[in-house]
Amino acid sequence: MKWPIRWHSHQGWDDNWQFYRRSTGHNAFGGDFPDVQPHVCGDPVPVPQVVAEATFETDVTVDEIADGVYLLGGGPANSYMVEFNDFVAVFEAPGNEERSLAVIEEIVKLAPKKPIRWLITSHPHFDHIGGLRTYLHLGSTIVTHMINLDFLNHDVLSYEPRTMKPDIVSMWPPTEMAEGYNYEAVQESYVIADDSRILRVSYVQPLSHVAGMLMAYLPEEGIVFQADLFNTHELPKATQLPAMRSLFNQVERMGLDIETIAPVHGQPVPWSVFEEALEALESNN
Numbered sequence: 178m179k180w181p182i183r184w185h186s187h188q189g190w191d192d193n194w195q196f197y198r199r200s201t202g203h204n205a206f207g208g209d210f211p212d213v214q215p216h217v218c219g220d221p222v223p224v225p226q227v228v229a230e231a232t233f234e235t236d237v238t239v240d241e242i243a244d245g246v247y248l249l250g251g252g253p254a255n256s257y258m259v260e261f262n263d264f265v266a267v268f269e270a271p272g273n274e275e276r277s278l279a280v281i282e283e284i285v286k287l288a289p290k291k292p293i294r295w296l297i298t299s300h301p302h303f304d305h306i307g308g309l310r311t312y313l314h315l316g317s318t319i320v321t322h323m324i325n326l327d328f329l330n331h332d333v334l335s336y337e338p339r340t341m342k343p344d345i346v347s348m349w350p351p352t353e354m355a356e357g358y359n360y361e362a363v364q365e366s367y368v369i370a371d372d373s374r375i376l377r378v379s380y381v382q383p384l385s386h387v388a389g390m391l392m393a394y395l396p397e398e399g400i401v402f403q404a405d406l407f408n409t410h411e412l413p414k415a416t417q418l419p420a421m422r423s424l425f426n427q428v429e430r431m432g433l434d435i436e437t438i439a440p441v442h443g444q445p446v447p448w449s450v451f452e453e454a455l456e457a458l459e460s461n462n
Contacts, residue, residue, distance in 0.1 A: 270308030277308030399436030409443030
């Protein structure tokens with residue numbers, strides 16, 4: 178008899194539709210057990226201390242970085258609010274539902290009676306999309322790159338119940354989830370505008386971090402919103418160089434005049450800080 182010494186889990190088998198999720202196997206759990214013996218279970222595996230003591234902040238800090246443009250921080254990742262005459266656009270919905278509801282509470286205070294018309298999601302990594310279902314339930318249109326739509330539609334913005342910890346979509350599923358008009362699939366660029374301001378959403382290419390990355394740009398204020406292309410919560414690393422080059426090339430390609438780079442991870446900094454960091458990394462590599 179052969180005993181398995183390696184395992185790798187695949188989540189997402191759908192008993193109803195009989196298919197695997199689009200994200201099956203991505204970031205899945207696994208391990209090696211080179212000394213497997215029958216009927217020898219060993220000691221229970223302890224919960225890692227970092228997991229046992231983990232906390233998820235829901236306190237939201239609010240900083241106005243330009244007229245009607247707010248950084249909603251206080252957690253491991255930021256959201257950004259851009260106010261228009263009759264509605265609001267939000268860049269990024271990281272974390273989970275609790276975090277997103279706390280952010281939405283602050284948005285309601287900042288722009289009362291203005292609906293969150295748009296939610297721009299930069300890319301489909303799990304730490305950046307935990308609040309998408311929350312915003313969708315409120316009636317926000319999810320703006321994403323077109324190649325992410327299949328994954329989001331099947332694995333995230335779906336009627337599949339959340340049995341461990343039901344969210345508002347699971348408890349009160351909106352009919353609109355099946356209609357298809359709650360998404361805006363971007364190929365190269367998209368514009369959100371009214372008489373007060375313009376917000377340009379653009380595809381970033383090429384990119385090693387993930388395919389289907391979007392950034393957003395306010396031309397009047399010279400602010401670019403981005404995620405994981407340049408993080409300011411830590412010193413730039415050589416591993417981030419390809420993503421930084423992609424951002425720089427995209428800015429050059431589009432001829433953007435940027436004063437401030439607003440990251441999802443970290444605090445906004447002048448564009449010159451990004452240029453200096455890019456030059457320093459390239460000189461060492």
